[in-house]
Amino acid sequence: MGAPVFDRVKSDLGALAEDSAVSHGVLVIGVAPDGVLPLVRALKNRGFDMFLDVTAVDWLGQAARFEVVWHFYSTTDKVRVRVKTRVREEQPEVDSLLSLYGSAAFMERECHEMYGIRFRGNDDLRPLLLYEGFVGHPLRKDYAKEQEQPLVPYREGFQ
Amino acid sequence: MDMRDLRLPNPIKPAFDKPTSDEHVIVNIGPSHPATHGTIQIVAELDGEKIIRTDVHCGYLHRGFEKECESHTWHNLIPYVDRLNYCSALINDFAYCAAVEELMDVEITPRAKYLRTLLAEYSRIADHMTCIAAGLMELGAMTAFLYLVSIRDWIYEHIAQVTGARVTYSYGRIGGLARDLPDGWIERLHWILGQYDDFVGRVHGLVDRNRIFIDRMRDVGVISTADAISYGYTGPMLRSTGAPRDLRKDTPYLAYSELDFEVPVGIKGDNYDRYFVRMREMDESVHMIRQLVDLLAACKGPLNVDDRRCTFPEKEHVYSEIESLINHFKLVMDGPRVPAGEVYVAHEGANGELGFYLVSTGEGTPYKVHVRAPSFVHMGGAHKMLNGYQLADLIPTFGSINMIGGECDR
Amino acid sequence: MSDKVIPIRPEPTGAFEYISTKKDELIGWARKFSLFPYPFVTACCAMEFMAVSSTPYDTDRFGAALPRFSPRQSDLLMVVGTINHKQAPILLKVYEQMCEPKWVMAFGACATSGGFYQNYATLLGVDRIVPVDVYIPGCPPRPEMVIDGIMKLQDKIAHERHPILTQRF
Numbered sequence: 033m034g035a036p037v038f039d040r041v042k043s044d045l046g047a048l049a050e051d052s053a054v055s056h057g058v059l060v061i062g063v064a065p066d067g068v069l070p071l072v073r074a075l076k077n078r079g080f081d082m083f084l085d086v087t088a089v090d091w092l093g094q095a096a097r098f099e100v101v102w103h104f105y106s107t108t109d110k111v112r113v114r115v116k117t118r119v120r121e122e123q124p125e126v127d128s129l130l131s132l133y134g135s136a137a138f139m140e141r142e143c144h145e146m147y148g149i150r151f152r153g154n155d156d157l158r159p160l161l162l163y164e165g166f167v168g169h170p171l172r173k174d175y176a177k178e179q180e181q182p183l184v185p186y187r188e189g190f191q
Numbered sequence: 192m193d194m195r196d197l198r199l200p201n202p203i204k205p206a207f208d209k210p211t212s213d214e215h216v217i218v219n220i221g222p223s224h225p226a227t228h229g230t231i232q233i234v235a236e237l238d239g240e241k242i243i244r245t246d247v248h249c250g251y252l253h254r255g256f257e258k259e260c261e262s263h264t265w266h267n268l269i270p271y272v273d274r275l276n277y278c279s280a281l282i283n284d285f286a287y288c289a290a291v292e293e294l295m296d297v298e299i300t301p302r303a304k305y306l307r308t309l310l311a312e313y314s315r316i317a318d319h320m321t322c323i324a325a326g327l328m329e330l331g332a333m334t335a336f337l338y339l340v341s342i343r344d345w346i347y348e349h350i351a352q353v354t355g356a357r358v359t360y361s362y363g364r365i366g367g368l369a370r371d372l373p374d375g376w377i378e379r380l381h382w383i384l385g386q387y388d389d390f391v392g393r394v395h396g397l398v399d400r401n402r403i404f405i406d407r408m409r410d411v412g413v414i415s416t417a418d419a420i421s422y423g424y425t426g427p428m429l430r431s432t433g434a435p436r437d438l439r440k441d442t443p444y445l446a447y448s449e450l451d452f453e454v455p456v457g458i459k460g461d462n463y464d465r466y467f468v469r470m471r472e473m474d475e476s477v478h479m480i481r482q483l484v485d486l487l488a489a490c491k492g493p494l495n496v497d498d499r500r501c502t503f504p505e506k507e508h509v510y511s512e513i514e515s516l517i518n519h520f521k522l523v524m525d526g527p528r529v530p531a532g533e534v535y536v537a538h539e540g541a542n543g544e545l546g547f548y549l550v551s552t553g554e555g556t557p558y559k560v561h562v563r564a565p566s567f568v569h570m571g572g573a574h575k576m577l578n579g580y581q582l583a584d585l586i587p588t589f590g591s592i593n594m595i596g597g598e599c600d601r
Numbered sequence: 602m603s604d605k606v607i608p609i610r611p612e613p614t615g616a617f618e619y620i621s622t623k624k625d626e627l628i629g630w631a632r633k634f635s636l637f638p639y640p641f642v643t644a645c646c647a648m649e650f651m652a653v654s655s656t657p658y659d660t661d662r663f664g665a666a667l668p669r670f671s672p673r674q675s676d677l678l679m680v681v682g683t684i685n686h687k688q689a690p691i692l693l694k695v696y697e698q699m700c701e702p703k704w705v706m707a708f709g710a711c712a713t714s715g716g717f718y719q720n721y722a723t724l725l726g727v728d729r730i731v732p733v734d735v736y737i738p739g740c741p742p743r744p745e746m747v748i749d750g751i752m753k754l755q756d757k758i759a760h761e762r763h764p765i766l767t768q769r770f
Contacts, residue, residue: 056293056534081420084537085563089550101548103535103563107420107434110441114535135423138571146257156206161250161600162722163202163687170258170721177258177720183200184689186729199690223641223691225670230643230688251688252643255720270717277645321648340655347652358648358741596682597644 037109044078045071058103060114065100068117069127072102076132080104080113083133086140088147092173097121100149102129119149128153146171205234206246215243218582222251226329226586230596231570233577233585240582245574249567252596260560264526265291265365268560273359275562276598279318279541281310281350284363289444290536290547291365295529297498302490303367308446309483310350310362311538312476316387317346318541318593319427319469319476326466326590327398330407335394342390345383352376365527366502367495377484384477391473399467408463412576412588415460422572426543426565428592431468432460438539445538449486450479465591501527526555535563542566542593566592566599621770628763632676632702633755634664639675639699641692644682646709649741658744663751672698677754678731683711684724696731702763704734704754709741716740 038059042049048071051062063071084103091097096118104113119126128151129136140151141160148169151157159166163183168175210217221232232248256275260268272287273280285307292299299307324339347357353372354360362369398404414424416432429436437454439447455471457464495502499518508515531553537546543565550559569592576588638660640650653660660666669675672695684692696705707727710716713736715725727733734757737750764770 055532056536058535082425083423084544084546085548085561087548087559087561089559103546103548105544107436107441112535112537133423134418134421135568135571138567142567158204158206159250160248161253163250164204165200165202170255175258175721177255177262180686180721180725182689182724183202183686184693184730187732190729199694202687202690222688223695225640225668228642228647251685251691252683253685253687253722254644254683254718255722258722259718259720274645277648321651325651337655340651341657344652344655344657357652357743359645 037111041078041109041111041113045074048074058112058114060116062116065117065119065126068102068115069129071115072104072129072132075104075113075115078106079108080106082107083129083135083139084112086129086136086143088143088149088171090147090171090173095120098124098147098149100126100143124148125150125152127151130154145169148172203232203248205248207234207236207244210236211243212238214238220585222248226589228325228589228594228596230600231589231594233589235577235582235585237582242577242580242582242585245577247570247573249570249594249596249599252600254597254601256562256601257560260557262556264555265529265557266522266526268557269363270359270361273361274597275564275601276318276540276542276545276566276595277359278321278595279311279314280359281314281354281362282318282538282540283545284360285311285445286536286538286540286545287547288363288365289538290534290549291501291527291529293536294532294534294549294551295365295501295527297366297496297501299367300492300494300496302487302492303494303496304446305483305487305490306368306372306494307363308450309480309487310353311445312479312483313346313350315541316473316476317343319473320346322541322590322593323394323466323469326587327394329586329590330404332398332404335397338390338394342383342387345386349376349379349383352379364495364502366498371494377488380480380484384480387473387477391470395470405463407584408466408587408591409461410459411462411580411584412465412591413459413461414572414576418572418575419460422575423568424543424572425568426540427465427468427472428543428569430455431457431464433458438537438544442537444536446483446486450482452479462587462591528553528555529557537563540565540598542569542595542598545598562598562601564598564601566594566596567601570594570599617770624765624770625761625763626759628765629759629761632763633758636663636665636677636704636751636754637667637669637675638665638677638679638706639670639672639695640668640679640681641695642679642681643684643688644709644711646681646711646741649739649744649747650679650681650708653744653747658748660748660751663748663755665751672696673700675699676703678703678705679708680705680712680727680731680733681708683709683716683718684727685722686724687722689724689730692727693730704758705731706750706754707733707736708747708750710738711740712736713738 082105086102089099102115144157145159230251234246236243275283320339324336328336354362452475504515509519529551533550535548537544546563548561552558707713712727715723735754
């Protein structure tokens with residue numbers, strides 16, 4: 033559906049979009065963690081004005097454990113682009129997109145509290161969906177689903 | 192009387208706790224507040240009645256949707272998906288099922304396509320109606336609330352005739368739908384749409400040119416198109432600023448390419464525009480439903496695609512053939528095997544772009560299910576619409592954002 | 602010395618108990634038909650709460666129509682929807698700020714037991730932190746079930762003791 037558009041996008045991005053392919057209607061570009069900000073800047077100049085989402089996938093057991101995934105949408109070309117990178121568990125850091133898009137504020141906060149990914153350049157990484165005092169990152173595969181951290185002590189009869 | 196230590200912890204850390212001037216006051220609004228729809232806390236610094244800056248806190252309805260989905264099969268998590276945007280639950284169902292179908296390379300039948308589109312538009316009407324009814328009630332227009340909630344109740348009972356439930360349905364299935372329409376459903380639909388025209392006409396008459404309504408909603412909560420796009424706004428929020436972006440027109444899916452409908456846009460991006468865009472979108476949805484009734488009547492094929500990877504076999508076969516029995520057993524116990532890969536599919540939800548990012552490793556349970564929730568993204572930019580206005584303007588502005596807690600906090 | 606037990610008080614006639622019971626019935630009747638709910642609304646059950654408050658199910662028929670969004674002015678805490686650990690301190694604070702007599706209604710499966718969200722985020726039932734008087738199951742419960750729950754609560758209130766002056770009366 034967006035094949036000619038994607039060819040134009042790939043040629044406009046040039047060397048930045050080397051590792052790219054079209055999958056289920058979305059152009060997927062793989063990049064090294066340090067190359068994210070230049071690539072996104074080029075995407076924004078190319079017309080991808082809406083930053084949809086950032087999330088991470090936890091590949092527990094692999095050396096580059098976290099795969100950080102960004103989605104962008106172009107309101108003029110009406111196509112989507114996915115940018116992926118891999119970071120290691122010891123240094124889960126990527127650059128923040130706060131300087132380019134306002135929606136990065138909330139979404140990076142959520143990705144940080146759920147997976148522990150740090151975003152350089154975003155100073156406000158307070159918990160958003162979780163609460164102060166929550167220890168750990170629940171969406172990591174080694175966090176047990178039922179492990180609760182209650183804030184209020186339970187009544188007698190409940191452990 | 193139990194003597195637990197009742198010094199309760201504060202679950203949040205506000206961005207500011209000292210006012211910028213001695214004349215200002217910091218006030219906490221929510222999270223248990225009638226107008227914040229139950230689950231948002233806004234810490235506001237006020238100069239008299241004027242809001243200087245706000246800090247929006249969500250997360251009071253975080254129910255661990257993503258973590259929960261990782262331990263359920265692709266079918267079993269459909270009830271969780273329902274409870275994201277619980278005002279228009281069918282749209283969530285169909286968007287998720289469409290994402291899995293994209294990953295499995297399954298194409299639904301034409302009848303399922305038309306019926307999904309019809310029910311999605313029906314749900315959109317219920318959602319907009321809830322938003323407008325709650326917004327008007329918060330302004331004091333109780334009669335309009337009662338009119339709209341009456342129709343919404345008829346819609347709920349009507350959908351219960353086909354899905355079995357009033358609010359959260361679990362009706363979508365991978366490869367089609369749970370069951371087909373019962374007899375007499377379409378006649379009742381026409382009656383309800385007739386009542387809709389009548390009641391919504393009354394609400395227009397009460398509210399549209401009402402001096403108080405215009406004073407409270409016009410030029411309040413204004414956001415520009417550039418700001419809206421920068422903050423990731425989609426749906427009626429973006430359309431109220433004047434940008435005619437609608438996924439049903441831009442990237443058509445389901446049966447939208449065969450339907451004739453307009454995309455209403457606003458002028459200024461204020462609360463009045465958002466109210467009016469939602470009212471006009473409801474009218475467009477009714478127009479689409481009327482077209483879809485004719486398209487459905489002409490399409491008598493099967494409802495579910497005949498694909499053993501995802502569709503449950505008929506009960507007669509399950510009880511008489513061993514292959515169907517094993518197929519049914521595998522689908523229930525292990526879940527449908529979805530090929531390894533990832534997909535991002537977005538539908539136009541009632542609030543905007545509702546996207547599902549699914550990661551599969553070839554099992555019957557997902558590796559990751561992530562929702563791009565429009566309400567969550569809208570909360571990220573809410574401070575742009577609240578700062579600089581009066582405290583009393585916070586209520587209608589917040590109501591017009593239509594923040595649904597289940598979607599925002601997941 | 603004889604073992605005759607000398608009673609300290611004269612034989613009780615039952616007059617105090619009779620008056621106390623009648624007083625309890627009167628106060629119970631008054632309280633059960635004038636419930637002021639505090640709708641602590643969070644999630645999808647809110648849709649059914651809105652439906653049960655409006656036509657055609659109307660809680661006004663039971664006297665429980667007027668919501669009071671201040672805990673100082675309400676007596677029935679309706680916990681509508683899922684409560685998670687972040688919201689739990691707020692729920693407890695609201696409950697503690699309400700004056701006696703107060704009742705708590707757990708509206709929906711999530712308030713009763715956490716529903717089907719059995720994970721790190723959800724409080725598995727509101728009765729872990731506040732005492733609950735009536736549980737209304739359902740996800741979300743039909744309005745008829747909510748009305749049934751309100752009527753059961755009214756029965757409970759009618760047959761409860763209502764001490765108003767001292768601990769015994």
